Amino acid sequence: MAHRPVDDHEINHQKFDELSITWNTTDPVGQPAWNFGDYGNPDDYISHLGWRHDARSELAALQGRQLIAAELLEYAGGDVADGMVAVSFVFSKGRVTVSNGLDENSLEFGGPDPSYLRCPLPR
16 A cells, blocks of 8 residues: 655644644645634634744754654653653654644654653554
8 A cells, every 4th residue: 555645744732631643634725723612602712724934943954854753752751741641753863742732742852761661553
């Protein structure tokens, strides 16, 4: 079976233990929006997503590099964050781990914290 190349990954952490990973679903030309709240309530919040030109230099350095491996990481540090799942991408030169930073995704560069249990994803 031929596999279609994956160009874009979308990662979303919600609450403390919910993780969503999708790929090639965001239209970089369109005007995507992210909805928060119960649809139709006056308290709803809509955030219009856009490509950032001020990306962290460590992340920008990974653009265009070959993805070597991907891992799911489960935190087992013996505290309230136990069971939290992160996603780690290993590139030809560099690595980025996306974890739950509570109100936003957290980006870590280099090898993941040794408190993580690693689960490599098949190719």
